[in-house]
Amino acid sequence: MRLMGRRRFVFALAGVALVALGIRSATRRPAPTLINSACQGAPRMTDRILVTYATRTGSTAEVADAIASRLCDAGLSAEARPVTEVTNLEGYSGAVLGSAVRFxxxxxxMTDFVSANRDALSAMPVAFFTMHMLALGDGPAAVEESAKYTAEARDLITPTDEVFFEGMIDPARLSFLDRLAVRLVKSPVGDRRDRERIAAWTDRLAPRFAAVPT
Ligand SMILES: Cc1cc2nc3c(=O)[nH]c(=O)nc-3n(C[C@H](O)[C@H](O)[C@H](O)COP(=O)(O)O)c2cc1C
Structure with missing residues (x-):
């Protein structure tokens, strides 16, 4: 009896270990490449803009970097930083917040960042950009659906500007379960980022972030 009990215990333990191993391999994916970059604008401009992002597979980081670099072309100083590495907003005069969408x-x-820094963000110009693959286009149904992606953040602060961009899905950067989810919702895959649209949006945004030169 005691032997049976021990055997059952060993089987149960092996079962738990197998399930844990299965979950681990089903959710495993490569770590995204995070970008930290900074560029200087015109010498007499005092603005320092934070372009901070949340990503799972890295494509939003590249967009944040492109936005920061474009803001610098417009004369502002800008930095692209992963949101997980930004501890406060000291020294910044404006912020661009970008996130990928999941479920x-x-x-x-990113929503936690907005919540934790609500007061500081409310005192400066803030723009939202969202990278996504469903609810695309500007039809009423898509607009209504995609607005939900940022509803929680918009309950906390009112952005000066908000935009939605088509993102990227590279199955090689996804876990087994993520690939399954993508297939189940019949999401488009591939790199659908429109660099020209992103640049044009940033160009329109820049003057709204620029203070009077000293
Ligand atoms: C598991 C999974 C769930 C996703 N859920 C949504 C979603 O609900 N709505 C949407 O529009 N896009 C969704 N996407 C698309 C991502 O938001 C898009 O691919 C984004 O560009 C990824 O950015 P990243 O490379 O910075 O992580 C999903 C992608 C994956 C892999």
Missing amino acids: ASWLPE
């Missing part, structure tokens, strides 16, 4: 909402670390 119909911004990544939680």
Whole structure:
């Protein structure tokens, strides 16, 4: 009896270990490449803009970097930083917040950042950009659906500007479960980022972030 009990215990333990191993391999994916970059604008401009992002597979980081670089072309100083590495907003005069969407909402670390820095963000110009693959286009249904992605953040602060861009899905950067989810919702895959649209939006945004030169 005691032997049976021990055997059952060993089987149960092996079962738990197998399930844990299965979950681990089903959710494993390569770590995204995070970008930290900074560029200087015109010498007499005092603005320092934070372009901070939340990503799972890295494509939003590249967009944030492109936005920061474009803001610098417009004369502002800008930095692209992963939101997980930004501890406060000291020294910044404006912020661009960008997140990938997962399961119909911004990544939680970005919403948490907005919540934790609500007062500072409310005192400066802030723009939202969202990278996504469903609810595309500007038809009423898509607009209504995509607005939900940032609803939680918009309940906390009112952005000066908000935009939605088509993103990227590279199956090689996804876990087995993520690939399954993408297939289940019949999401488009590939790199659908429109660099010209992103640049044009940034160009329109820049003057709204520029203070009077000293
Ligand atoms: C598991 C998974 C869930 C996703 N959920 C949504 C979603 O609900 N709505 C949407 O529009 N896009 C969704 N996407 C698309 C991503 O938001 C898009 O691919 C984004 O560009 C990824 O950015 P990243 O490379 O910075 O992580 C999903 C992608 C994956 C892999």
